[in-house]
Amino acid sequence: MAETDSELTAEKAAVASLALQIADRDQALLGTEPRRTELVLTEAGLSIKDIARLTGRNYDTVKTTIRRARKK
Secondary structure (H helix, E strand, O other): OOOOOOOOOHHHHHHHHHHHHHHHHHHHHHOOOOOOHHHHHHHOOOOHHHHHHHHOOOHHHHHHHHHHHHHO
């Protein structure tokens, strides 16, 4: 079956998990402020649709959260 935009692949899920683990480790080791999950995942290359699916949040909520986090 061909991959479509609506599918969350195992590779994307693995990238998401790794990105979040790295962000947690950086925060623990460097004492930095925690970063929003949505921002970490978008910087890891996941789409808003994938982030919404992974986090169980609404697409528009994820989009707004990312937009607001980038303004800071």
